[in-house]
Amino acid sequence: MATDTHPSSAALQEELLRRARARRSARPAEPAPAARDQGPTQLSHAQRRMWLMDRLGQGGSLYSVPFATRLRGPLDLAALGTALTTLVQRHEILRTRYGQHGDEPFQETLPAPDAFVVPVVDAVGDGVAALAEEARRPFDLAAGPLPRALALRHGPQDHTVLLTFHHISIDGGSLETVAAELAELYAAAVGGTPCGLTRPPQYADFAVREHAAAGRLDEGLAHWTRRLSGAVPLRLPRPARPAADLTARPAAVHSTPLDEQVLPALRELGLRHRATLFTVALAAAFAALHRFTGEDDLVIGCAGTHREGAAMRDLVGLCVNTLPIRVDLSGDPEFGALVDRVRDALLEAQQYRDVPFDLVLERLGAAARDADGTPLVRVTADVLGEPTALRLPGLAAEPVDVPLGEAKFDLSFGLSDTGRPTGLVQYGRAALDDAAGERLADGFAGLLAAVAVDPELRLSRLPGGPPALPAADIPPTDGHPAEVLLRAHPLVADAAVPAPAGGPLLAYAVLRGTGGPSPVELRSHLRAGLSRELVPAAVTLLDAMPRTADGTLDPARLPGAPAVPAPSGVRADAVTAAFTALLGRAPGPDDDFFVLGGHSLIAVQLAERLRTGLKLPLTGLDVMEHRTPRAIAALLDTRETERERLAAATGTPAARTRRTREGTVLVTGGTGGVGAFVLRELAARGRPVLALSRPESAHLIAGEGVEVVEGDLTDLDGLRAAVGRADAVIHAACTFTRPEVDVAAMAAMVGSWNRGPFVFVSSVDAYGRPTGPRVAEESAPEQPLSAYGQAKLDCEQLLMRAAGTGGRGGASVVRSPIVWGPHDRLRDQLRWGATGLLYQAALAGEPMDLPRPGTAGHDWYGAPWVHAAALARAVTDCLATPVHGVANAVSGHVGWPELAAELKRLLGSDSEIRLVDRVHPDLDHRWHYGSGRLATALDERPGEDLHSVLDAMTGSAGR
Incomplete structure (x- = not known):
């Protein structure tokens, strides 16, 4: 146990309170927010933790924040979309992307979207499965995780609205602000009146202030170092045989209803001990964990908040920190005495709640982590109040729980303080088996009920106990x-x-x-x-x-094992060099990563360095779990063996030199709607593919004949290396909102292009706004050009200037209009722009206002479109027959009345189509584009007509 002691005395409590007041009064007044540069800024400590979890490989849905409400009554979806648009415009954190410059992450505000459309799908059953599926869709932090919206329709006046955020941009306190603002913004949109909300504080300003105050953390870090000295991660009785299909963090929850008198009795107990209900519940969690494990020295984490002062009021962002509460349970105290100990430990922790827990872990080093890299806090506790709901005027609201099925911690205790009281235990199935979890949950609930009746019970007499030990179920072995x-x-x-x-x-x-x-x-x-x-x-x-990746024993990691020669070879040397470069000293083969001073960010950097240098999969979590150079080298050896085995099975060479295979095509944007169809077309033609992807998206495109290479448009060195390995390039990626990135990426790719053809998927936006109604291929651009269109034109010119020089092949620029097709990324067309405007109106049964012919002096309004499969055929054809210039890819043209009527028919909508003497900005299109050069590839095939593609998109969207 730490040297700090915690006698349960009123005198100690008064002293702690006096210190807290003194610290608060000694703090300087919050400075007025300085004029912040609108460029990239540092991440707050809490954001940095979320970013590291994503880079370590713990992204996915683990940190999704679903916010769902059942709304009964006349819901105005257009007004809700307007409210969401204004909300995202008001709060920069809701439209922020997270990049990396060198070794350091940064945050950057993106432009506010012009419109935020709420898609509507019909509910199947209670709709929980659809809500969970939507909430589990991963976010891309590098692109900017905008909130996602979905309305589940149970009936004409019965909807569940789900908003999904990433935890890097929001916390529980923020949800209250979001709900309150949306209610006001919705009321203003419905009534057509201005909203009186004042400008809110911005989270990036908080991050700047936090970094400016970093020098005040030294005292707190010293305190936590003393307080947690000697504490070790709790050992839980992990399942002897976890199910084969379980991932690292599948969750289970056991809840037990409590008698109505339990909560009042626990509150009264707290009053007698000058403690809150949360403190009593936390003491009960300590007692239950003590009974379950037999341990006296325990650490349980609880959430602390940075929300203090006027500068934090109405702030949307991540303002939480983990407080490790350490308590000594020795001596078999009465439960009331344990409440005193927990209260004192909690008060002391609150004095230093501004010290980021990640910094504490870094200071403590290897001692604060288990053999698998798991940090000190594996158990948490909380009191659960009434969940936040979206309470819109004129509608009845009921909060809806959306289970994600994942556990952030090994074990969490909860006491529900709403309706009938309930004791809850959530656990990761990799940490506890179901029998042990159920026993622990029953013990926790029984303990709460028992101390509510008699708080003088000693710990040894409380309900609960160690898990029942199963009979041996280990199959026979041929071992010693x-x-x-x-x-x-x-x-x-x-x-x-x-x-x-x-x-x-x-x-x-x-x-x-x-x-x-x-x-x-x-x-x-x-x-x-x-x-x-x-x-x-x-x-x-x-x-x-200790076992290797394939489950066999790793004798070198057994304590007391005879000395084993240091590993050698390319991979072992690379591991040693990476340790030396990042940790500042050469490691021995069995030196521990954390003992050498490693922490989460260095684990990410080390994995990236080895993954890039050796072209083998490795994550930061792999580093944290294997920890020694010998173990990491062995893991890499195993993965190289697996790759060779796969190559032998598929006939693909494992040892790769400059080229992957003869004729390899590099494809960028493979996870997007257009790129996905390009990959399918290349596979159908038997072309080997090198697909550029960020690590978190690689699983979406990996497959036979496709080698994934890590990178994105901001990784210029990665782009150059990928182009250098390929015999042809199809560049289909685009940032849409960052033209400078698109142009820099094209310049890097063209600079490394030294052979074969290059096909660039551009846009008809590069023509600008021509004066005439018909646009021939390669027509000169006419002003004004949007920033997006200008970037496309700049990229085209870079490519065409280099084509045919220095051994390069022919260049093809394929300009496409609206792309439709049955793909999740292409279904975004149902949310944004012209298609989204008309689709959402038809879905809601609202009037569809279209410009009358002749309005603003133009007779025709509509847009060109292309089926994604046809575009993919045209692009792929350009590999064999480059156009040596610009070609348009257009499947057809559709007028707004025709598109509106088709959407009405497909949706069974009763929307009125009205011709008006004005043009909505999203409908301001009036050009026909010629597409003679690629006509053969663009010939319509079964299922590619206008009706079929819209039917596939709207039907797949969940009508």
Whole structure:
């Protein structure tokens, strides 16, 4: 236990309160926000943690924040879309992207969207599955995780509205602000009146202030270092045989209703001990964990907040921090005395709540992590109040829980303070099996009920206890007889007796629970069942058996194992060099990453360096779990073997030189709607593909014949290297909102292009706004050009100037209009722009206002479109037959009345189509584009007509 002691005394509490008041009064007044440069800024500590989790490979849906409300009544979806548009415009954090410059991340505000459309889908059953599927869709932090909206229609006046945020941009306190502002903005939109909301504080200003105050953290860091000295991550009785299909963080929840009198009794108990209900619930969590594990020295995490002062009022952003509460439960105290200990520890922790927990972990180093890299806080506790709901005027609102099925921590205790009180326990199924989790939940609920009646009960008399130990279910093994006998022991989860390498015979065991036989008892057990020569000289207990990626024992990582020669070879040398470069000293083969000073960011950097240099998959989590150069090198050796095995099975060369395979095509934008169809077309033609993708998206495009290379448009070195490996390029990626990035990326790619054809998927926006109604291929651009159109034109000119020089092949610029097709990314057309405007109006049964012919002096209004499959055929044809210039890819032209009528028919809508004497900006299109050069590839195939593609898109969108 730490040197700090916690006597339960009123005097200590008064002293802690006095210190807290003194610290608060000593703080300088919050400065007025300085004029912040609108360019990239640093991340706050909390944002940095979220960014690191994403880069480590713990992204996915783990940090999605779903916010769902069942709304009954006449919901105005257009007004809700207007309210959301204004909300995102008001709060920069809701339209912020997260990039990386060198080793450091940054945040950058994106332009506000012109319109935010709420898609509507019909509910199937209760709709929970659809809500969970939408909430689990991952965010792309580098692109800017805009909030997502979805309306689930149960009936004409019955909807569930789901807003999904990424945790990097929002916390629980922010949801209250978001809900309140949306209610006001919605009321203003419905009534057609201005909204009186004042300009809110911006989160980037908070991040700037936080960094400016970093020098004040030294005292707090010193405190936490002393307070947590000697604390170790809690050992939970992990499942001996986790199910094969479980990922790292699948969650289970057990809830137990409590008697109505429990909460009032717990509040009264808190009053007697000058403690809040949360403090009492936290004490109950400590007691339940003590009963379950038998441990006296425990750490439980709780959420702290930075929301303090006027500058933080109405701030939307991530303002939370983890407070590690450490309590000594020794001496079998009464529960009331435990409440005193927890109260004092909590008050003390609150004094230093502004110290980011990540910095504390870095200061503590390896001592604060388990063998698998898991940090000190594995258990949390909270009191759960009434969930936030979106309460719109004129509608009845009911909050809806959207389960994501993932656990951020191994174990979480909760006490519900709404309706009928409930005790809850959530756990990761990789941390506890269901039987143990259910026993712990029942013990926690029983403990709450017991102390509500008699708070003088000592811990030893409280409900709960260690999990029941299952009978041995380990299949027979052909290992050493001592290993077989150890595995058969009912209290042993795993065992190993490696063949001796010139030394004594040694045994290793992992127990099922935290209590169990000692090494001496296990050796006595072996001596009773084996002849003398088969009994190991010693039995060593381990938290986990060290194993390689394929599950076999890793003898080099066993304590007491004879010295093993240092690993050698290209991969081992690369690992040692990366450790040396990033940690500042050359490591031994078995030196621990965290002992050497490593932490989360360095793990990310080390993984990126090795992944890039060796072209093998490796994540920051791999580094944190394997920890030593020997273990990481062995993991990389295993992955190289797996790649060679796969190459032998598929006939693909594993050892790659400058080129992957003869004729390889580099494709950018493969995870987008256009790029996905290009990949399908190339696969159908048997062309090998090198696909550029960020690591978090690689699984979306990996497949037979496709080699994924890590990178994006901001990684210029990665782009150059990828182009250098390919025999042809199809550049289909685009940022849409960052023209300077698009142009820089094209310049880098053209600079490294030295052979074969290059096809660029451009846009008809590069023509600008021609004066005539018909536009021939390669017509000169006419002003004004949008920033997007100008960037496309700049990229085209870079490409065409380089074509045919220095061994380069022919260049083709394929300008496309609106792209339609059955793909998730292309269905965004149903949310934005002209298609989205008309689709949403038809879906809601609202009037569809179209410009009357002749308005503003123009007779025709509509837009060209192309089916994604036809565009992919045209682009792929350009590899064999470059156009050496500009060609248009157009499947047809559609007038707004025709499109509106088709959407009405497909949706069964009763919307009125009205011709008006004005032009909505999204409908201000009036040009026909010629497309003679690619006519053959663009010939319509079955399912590519206007009706079929719209039917596929709207039908797949969930009508």
